[in-house]
Amino acid sequence: MxxxxxxxxxxxxxxxxxxxxxxxxxxxxxxxxxxxxxxxxxxxxxxxxxxxxxxxxxxxxxxxxxxxxxxxxxxxxxxxxxxxxxxxxxxxxxxxxxDELKIISNIVGVKKIIxxxxxxxxxxxxxxxxxxxxxxxxxxxxxSKYNSIRPIISKYQKYNKDKLLNNKYINVYKDKGDRKKDININYSDMFVNVSETNIDKVSKYKRIYYGEGIITKRNNDYMVIFNTGFNKDKYSIRTIFFINTDKHLSQLNNFEQWKNRLEDIVNNKEKLMIYIYTNYIKETSYVNNEKKKINVINPMLESIGCFDYRRL
Structure with missing residues (x-):
């Protein structure tokens, strides 16, 4: 039953x-x-x-x-x-x-255990x-009120299989000009393939960007790398973001779980489908381990609830 x-x-x-x-x-x-x-x-x-x-x-x-x-x-x-x-x-x-998506901290605004x-x-x-x-x-x-993108991704996969992406919606924000009016985005529009997106045409609103990638260790933090990044002028540009241990993980209730999972992924060099929920995407540069300056596109990770992955 x-x-x-x-x-x-x-x-x-x-x-x-x-x-x-x-x-x-x-x-x-x-x-x-x-x-x-x-x-x-x-x-x-x-x-x-x-x-x-x-x-x-x-x-x-x-x-x-x-x-x-x-x-x-x-x-x-x-x-x-x-x-x-x-x-x-x-x-x-x-x-x-x-469904309603409202990202909150893992330590703020949550009901205490009975x-x-x-x-x-x-x-x-x-x-x-x-x-x-x-x-x-x-x-x-x-x-259904979700505080991370994890369940939203699972529902996306289910609705995609059932061909319901245009019939199911996510409520993520309200129109500032009309507080009583809910604005809903269908699942099809919420999920955006990084490799098929021109950096000059990204939405000003938050979307869940996804693509195949890997996670590597950088000092005490983690660098998430899309295999094929955003494109510009018909060329793919290296696209990365960072999971900062102090900012994104250290205060979590389940810090050890996150740390162990990320370490396993790095050590086993696992292939992943990466998801990040953001509307702040910029072109920048960083210095790699060989001390070379690399131009990249950097989606900003606001909170760990805005990130998830699936093993391939």
Whole structure:
């Protein structure tokens, strides 16, 4: 039985499995079994939550641990579908058409982990959970809110496979002239292939630029190099950006995880698909290890949440 959404006891929200994966790898939730069914409160686990993308045979997904109660709405909906009676339409707390992307620091603005000890705070959490679930049952819908590009990339790959890139949207900013008006970008327009892009024609708005590349070590930092960079006057220009250990990594909750993953990539000389979310791209130069000045295009990495990769 497909379980699209579940209540996270640690995050105190109804979330989808991609959000759960983001929270786990950012160090904000720790227990892959700390989920409950929205309808009958039975225990649910998030499969593949603790696995790297390259290790997965399937995407992260929720599944029941102990089975649903007999009167659970999910069972009733499934039975209606099997018997062909009624619509069997599932209720959804999360808007499946529009996702929201808001990059934040790994240490700022994130809900604290719930203390499971019985206390006044615990009683408050129970009331909050009840309010959220009641809203769900009444048809309240929210956007999936992501704080890094990691789940956005996974959804892009899925929508690309299903040929839905023009029908799914990302909400990333509001029009300053009309605060009530949301501006949504479809997945097709959000993702831009670096090697097919002229540096003089890049968008003034943030986009997710991608391309094959590698990561190397430079002193205590990491240099990310696209195999084929932005182009200008029909020529490809070397395109690189830096992951600065002090600026981007040192204050993260999951610093050791990031450090170990990057070190493994460098040591194994892994081939990657690189992603960076930015609107600040400039032509500059740097001095390489042979003390030679190299002209490059440098997309600025604002925060580690604006970067991700997939192994090829």
């Amino acid at each position: 497909s379980i699209e959404e579940a209540y996270s006891r640690e995050f105190e929200e109804i979330i989808d499995s991609e959000k759960a994966y983001e929270l786990f790898w950012d160090g904000h939730i720790k227990d892959k079994t700390a989920f409950n069914c929205i309808f009958c409160n039975s225990r649910i686990t998030c499969a593949n939550l603790d696995k790297e993308r390259a290790e997965m045979k399937n995407l992260p997904h929720f599944k029941s641990v102990e089975g649903h109660k007999d009167d659970c709405d999910l069972i009733l909906i499934e039975n209606i579908k099997k018997n062909g009676t009624g619509t069997g339409k599932e209720r959804s707390f999360i808007d499946g058409e529009i 203390n499971n000890n019985i206390s006044e705070e615990g009683q408050y959490n129970c009331l909050k959970k009840e309010k959220i679930i009641n809203g769900y049952k009444e048809g309240v819908r929210r956007k």
